Amino acid sequence: MKRKVTLKQIAKELDVSISTVSKSLRDSAEISEDTRLKVQAFAKLYNYKPNNIALSLKNRKTKTIGVIIPEIVHHFFATVISGIEQMANESGYSVVVCLSNESFDKEVLNMEMLANGSTDGFIMSLSKETQLKGDFHHINEAISQGMPVVMFDRVTNDVLCDKVIIDDKLAAYEAVISLVKMGKRKIALLSTVDYVSVGKLRTEGYTKAIRDNDLPLEEALIVRIGDESELDSKVSALLEDRSIDAVLAVNELYAVTTIKLAREAGLQVPNDLSVIAFTDGIISQYSTPTISTVSQNGIKMGEKAARMLIERLEAEELGVEEEEQYRTEVIDTQLIARESTSVNT
Amino acid sequence: MKRKVTLKQIAKELDVSISTVSKSLRDSAEISEDTRLKVQAFAKLYNYKPNNIALSLKNRKTKTIGVIIPEIVHHFFATVISGIEQMANESGYSVVVCLSNESFDKEVLNMEMLANGSTDGFIMSLSKETQLKGDFHHINEAISQGMPVVMFDRVTNDVLCDKVIIDDKLAAYEAVISLVKMGKRKIALLSTVDYVSVGKLRTEGYTKAIRDNDLPLEEALIVRIGDESELDSKVSALLEDRSIDAVLAVNELYAVTTIKLAREAGLQVPNDLSVIAFTDGIISQYSTPTISTVSQNGIKMGEKAARMLIERLEAEELGVEEEEQYRTEVIDTQLIARESTSVNT
DNA sequence: CTGAAAGCGCTTACAG
DNA sequence: CTGAAAGCGCTTACAG
Numbered sequence: 104m105k106r107k108v109t110l111k112q113i114a115k116e117l118d119v120s121i122s123t124v125s126k127s128l129r130d131s132a133e134i135s136e137d138t139r140l141k142v143q144a145f146a147k148l149y150n151y152k153p154n155n156i157a158l159s160l161k162n163r164k165t166k167t168i169g170v171i172i173p174e175i176v177h178h179f180f181a182t183v184i185s186g187i188e189q190m191a192n193e194s195g196y197s198v199v200v201c202l203s204n205e206s207f208d209k210e211v212l213n214m215e216m217l218a219n220g221s222t223d224g225f226i227m228s229l230s231k232e233t234q235l236k237g238d239f240h241h242i243n244e245a246i247s248q249g250m251p252v253v254m255f256d257r258v259t260n261d262v263l264c265d266k267v268i269i270d271d272k273l274a275a276y277e278a279v280i281s282l283v284k285m286g287k288r289k290i291a292l293l294s295t296v297d298y299v300s301v302g303k304l305r306t307e308g309y310t311k312a313i314r315d316n317d318l319p320l321e322e323a324l325i326v327r328i329g330d331e332s333e334l335d336s337k338v339s340a341l342l343e344d345r346s347i348d349a350v351l352a353v354n355e356l357y358a359v360t361t362i363k364l365a366r367e368a369g370l371q372v373p374n375d376l377s378v379i380a381f382t383d384g385i386i387s388q389y390s391t392p393t394i395s396t397v398s399q400n401g402i403k404m405g406e407k408a409a410r411m412l413i414e415r416l417e418a419e420e421l422g423v424e425e426e427e428q429y430r431t432e433v434i435d436t437q438l439i440a441r442e443s444t445s446v447n448t
Numbered sequence: 449m450k451r452k453v454t455l456k457q458i459a460k461e462l463d464v465s466i467s468t469v470s471k472s473l474r475d476s477a478e479i480s481e482d483t484r485l486k487v488q489a490f491a492k493l494y495n496y497k498p499n500n501i502a503l504s505l506k507n508r509k510t511k512t513i514g515v516i517i518p519e520i521v522h523h524f525f526a527t528v529i530s531g532i533e534q535m536a537n538e539s540g541y542s543v544v545v546c547l548s549n550e551s552f553d554k555e556v557l558n559m560e561m562l563a564n565g566s567t568d569g570f571i572m573s574l575s576k577e578t579q580l581k582g583d584f585h586h587i588n589e590a591i592s593q594g595m596p597v598v599m600f601d602r603v604t605n606d607v608l609c610d611k612v613i614i615d616d617k618l619a620a621y622e623a624v625i626s627l628v629k630m631g632k633r634k635i636a637l638l639s640t641v642d643y644v645s646v647g648k649l650r651t652e653g654y655t656k657a658i659r660d661n662d663l664p665l666e667e668a669l670i671v672r673i674g675d676e677s678e679l680d681s682k683v684s685a686l687l688e689d690r691s692i693d694a695v696l697a698v699n700e701l702y703a704v705t706t707i708k709l710a711r712e713a714g715l716q717v718p719n720d721l722s723v724i725a726f727t728d729g730i731i732s733q734y735s736t737p738t739i740s741t742v743s744q745n746g747i748k749m750g751e752k753a754a755r756m757l758i759e760r761l762e763a764e765e766l767g768v769e770e771e772e773q774y775r776t777e778v779i780d781t782q783l784i785a786r787e788s789t790s791v792n793t
Numbered sequence: 794c795t796g797a798a799a800g801c802g803c804t805t806a807c808a809g
Numbered sequence: 810c811t812g813a814a815a816g817c818g819c820t821t822a823c824a825g
Contacts (some may be wrong), residue, residue, distance in 0.1 A: 106593065106594060107564075107565070107593050107594075109817095109818060109819085110818065110819065110820095111818075111819095119795075119796085120795065120796045120797075121796085121797095121818090121819085121820095122795075122796055122797075122798095122820080122821080123794090123795060123796070125819070125820060125821085126795090126820090126821085129820085131821095133794065133795080134794070134795080135794055135795090138794085138795085150589075152560070152563070152564045153564065153818080153819070154505075154564060154565040154817090154818050154819070155564045155565040155566045156501060156504045156505045156510065156565040156566070156817085156818075156819095157505055157565070157801090157817075157818035157819040157820090158818085158819065158820090159501045159801090160499075160501045160502055160505050160800095160801045160802065160803090160817090160818080160819075161800080161801050161818080161819050161820055161821095162801080162819090162820085163801065165501065167544065167566075175520075175526045175529050175530050175533070176523065176526045176527050176530050177526075178521065178523075178730070181520045181521045181522075181526045182521050184520055184545070185520050185521050185547065188520070188545065188546070188547050189547075192546075192554075192557075192558075197544050197546070197561060197562065197566065198544060198545055198546070199512065199542050199543060199544040199545070200529070200533065200543055200544070200545045201533070201537075201542070201543070202530065202533050202534075209537075212537075213537075215497070216542060217542065218497070219452075219497045219498065219499060219500045220452075220499040220500040220501040220502070220802085221500045221501070221512075221542065244495075248451065248452050249451060249452075359734050385523070385730050385731060386730060386731075386734045389704050389731045389734065389735045390734045390735060390736065391735065391736030454801095454802060454803085455802065455803065455804095456802075456803095464811075464812085465811065465812045465813075466802090466803085466804095466812085466813095467804080467805080467811075467812055467813075467814095468810090468811060468812070470803070470804060470805085471804090471805085471811090474804085476805095478810065478811085479810070479811080480810055480811090483810080483811085498802080498803070499801090499802050499803070501801085501802075501803095502801075502802035502803040502804090502817090503802085503803065503804090504817090505801090505802080505803075505816095505817045505818065505819090506802080506803050506804055506805095506816080506817050507803095507804085507817085508817065565818085
């Protein structure tokens with residue numbers, strides 16, 4: 104087992120100084136062509152590659168991005184990682200991924216683990232528990248230590264940093280409007296509890312759309328799911344009101360469950376009940392009927408987040424030290440019509 | 449913006465040497481209780497955390513695991529990452545994730561990027577292109593430089609290292625047997641091209657089961673998909689043979705596509721055509737009918753792979769330098785019966 | 794043109 | 810009990 108070769112070894116072997124080797128390999132004009140070529144040839148032969156860790160220590164930057172997300176077994180987040188990774192790699196960055204599993208403590212632990220020099224900055228989406236507690240000290244601490252943070256999807260106003268989101272309120276609004284245009288009159292909403300930022304915003308969009316169209320705005324039509332264990336019972340209860348003719352669900356799982364329970368209750372989707380889901384993932388494409396969705400382009404969100412973070416890192420490097428102008432980028436959504444809303448199925 | 453505090457700064461502030469600070473913080477018995485407590489209090493106040501990069505350089509190990517997979521937007525792989533991450537975190541390791549996107553070049557690039565000291569070892573699943581080329585020099589190189597590698601799922605005999613797999617051949621065999629027991633007589637196989645290791649093994653299992661039961665073993669019944677673009681046409685062609693009464697598909701996508709095309713061709717699943725898929729993912733659970741699968745426990749595979757890698761890393765550290773006893777762990781699979789094979793739907 | 798020195802942030806064997 | 814020195818693997822300003 105041949106250990107990785109270092110500058111020191113090459114220097115010894117060639118009987119020159121470490122500085123000379125280093126400069127030769129970096130094509131410094133200081134070095135005579137003769138030694139330069141000799142060193143380069145030798146380095147190539149021994150497949151020399153500079154040690155990243157040493158470089159990181161020297162340069163005080165690691166060229167790696169820390170990503171902290173609630174969950175990876177979730178099509179949307181996987182998709183975001185994919186976008187981040189792609190963009191990061193193009194710019195010579197690696198990506199280290201940590202999962203909070205929706206836990207505040209693990210999110211904090213993960214950040215601390217990475218904030219000690221392992222990473223140049225963070226891209227993250229808040230865990231549910233963090234949103235519930237409203238405790239963001241770990242993030243603000245990282246930022247105050249000079250680590251840029253970009254938040255996406257589940258963000259908060261209590262942290263000043265760059266953000267990448269969709270316009271949740273508008274998207275929900277438009278989804279409801281589309282249902283109204285199809286002639287739907289009693290539209291229910293399946294949302295998360297309010298402390299989940301995107302759930303709250305989507306609820307606001309829904310509410311506004313209902314109001315703007317003088318439709319019945321009843322609390323009973325808004326179901327807030329705290330834990331997935333209560334999903335089935337709450338949806339079943341909702342569906343007992345047979346006058347409901349459409350449901351907007353804030354994610355695919357809620358939508359597919361609604362469709363299943365509706366069918367069991369003898370309702371026909373989309374004729375008796377139209378359904379639209381947020382997040383255009385795998386489930387919507389393959390369930391029967393296929394589900395109409397508000398697409399959230401995770402790839403684009405990931406790419407954008409990575410680009411924003413890298414830009415900030417590079418600016419910092421130039422000493423630009425911009426006067427903390429944080430931006431919030433809004434990624435477009437699209438309403439994708441599928442069988443769960445088309446009348447002729 | 450307060451930069452992170454270092455030993456040097458603490459030493460200066462407290463007017464002691466760096467060594468004294470370092471030892472105090474590591475609770476060295478060498479140091480008087482007095483200074484020790486003073487230093488510790490000060491460090492706590494300034495929220496001192498040792499710099500990981502410096503530690504990595506000093507200790508010549510990074511406590512991070514490099515994971516290279518073909519794709520992350522793929523339930524199975526996301527699931528494996530989840531298992532790896534969980535196990536790694538428990539042992540104090542971070543996980544950096546790289547995606548090859550099924551490309552040989554990117555796989556090589558990713559490995560080189562991480563092999564230069566960023567990572568203590570690798571967990572990986574081969575890209576399709578790598579399997580096609582049969583070129584594993586990048587992996588063997590990493591191993592020869594002392595970086596342990598654990599391969600999972602898509603593995604090769606041309607690399608000597610620890611491996612985590614399922615018994616693809618046996619699982620395929622048993623899936624076919626279960627179809628036979630249901631009275632199916634003309635069973636087709638939807639596989640990948642043979643250079644994908646798992647595709648080949650599953651094809652072998654299928655073949656053996658057909659032979660063992662004296663069923664027709666016809667080349668026409670084995671369809672090998674190279675690129676997803678040819679999926680629809682090849683499956684449609686297969687289904688023209690109306691005497692086929694069951695299909696084993698090597699992944700969910702192939703299965704769900706088969707079901708869709710079968711339905712379009714007027715066939716009823718499962719009565720006219722039973723379908724079993726490999727990989728128990730999201731699609732199988734939510735499509736209609738739900739799909740019977742050979743479960744591949746990705747979480748377990750990830751955990752196992754991480755445990756094997758970490759064990760090797762720690763053994764190495766103890767200088768045990770075991771005489772290269774590589775192990776191949778086989779993770780159990782289960783046949784999960786759902787609507788696509790149950791007769792009463 | 795070449796090399797010794799200092800430094801990135803830490804640890805630890807060794808002197809005193 | 811405390812601290813100076815060496816070292817992990819690199820880069821670069823500075824001497825010569």
